[in-house]
Amino acid sequence: MTIFTSSLNCNTLKRENYVVTTYQAAKRDSFSGGRITLQCGAPASHGYRHIRARHQVDWTNRMSPMRGNWDDFMDFATRQSLAAPSKYANQGGGKFCYTTPIQVRNTRGQVFKTFYPRVVISTNNRRVITSIPGGGC
Numbered sequence: 353m354t355i356f357t358s359s360l361n362c363n364t365l366k367r368e369n370y371v372v373t374t375y376q377a378a379k380r381d382s383f384s385g386g387r388i389t390l391q392c393g394a395p396a397s398h399g400y401r402h403i404r405a406r407h408q409v410d411w412t413n414r415m416s417p418m419r420g421n422w423d424d425f426m427d428f429a430t431r432q433s434l435a436a437p438s439k440y441a442n443q444g445g446g447k448f449c450y451t452t453p454i455q456v457r458n459t460r461g462q463v464f465k466t467f468y469p470r471v472v473i474s475t476n477n478r479r480v481i482t483s484i485p486g487g488g489c
Contacts (some may be wrong), residue, residue: 355390355427362392362400372400373427375480377434383448383475388434390427390480398474398481407484414467414485418456429454429469430483439468441489446476449489 358372370392379385393399395406403411403426411422418425437450449472456465468488472481 355421355423359392359400359404359423362404365392368392368394368399368401375431375434377450377473378437378440380437380440380448380450383440383442386478388473388478388480390430393479398479402481403483407482410485414465426483426485429467429485430471430480433469433471433483434473439489443472446474447481448473448475451488 355373361370362372368391372390372392375388375390377383377385377388391399393401395401395404400423404423407426408422411426415422415425432454433450433452436452438452440451441449443449449470451468451470453466453468455463458464467486470482470484470487470489473479474481
């Protein structure tokens with residue numbers, strides 16, 4: 353099942369804590385890593401609804417000229433950043449940031465785009481606050 357399919361529940365359910373997907377975060381410095389959830393959340397604060405409200409256009413633009421669902425692309429980049437970060441930073445206030453280079457290749461395997469997503473998680477709640485397709489940590 354794609355994150356697009358799972359995220360449809362965020363449109364119908366009224367629960368902020370509904371889990372869209374889970375990730376495995378690498379252990380880094382003061383944060384022990386482990387299981388991190390992407391919940392439906394709230395547009396103003398965290399989770400899938402926040403990412404959709406604030407960053408869907410950014411993710412869609414970053415995909416160009418590829419086709420597909422922006423949220424599946426966001427899920428891929430988020431999963432890679434959490435699992436194998438090239439850089440990470442304690443943001444303070446119970447937040448931790450992960451990033452890694454994401455390379456987009458053409459049909460011949462040539463890299464035509466590299467970007468560094470910014471994935472911010474709550475160390476207290478062990479959930480994704482946001483995922484932005486640029487900016488790094």
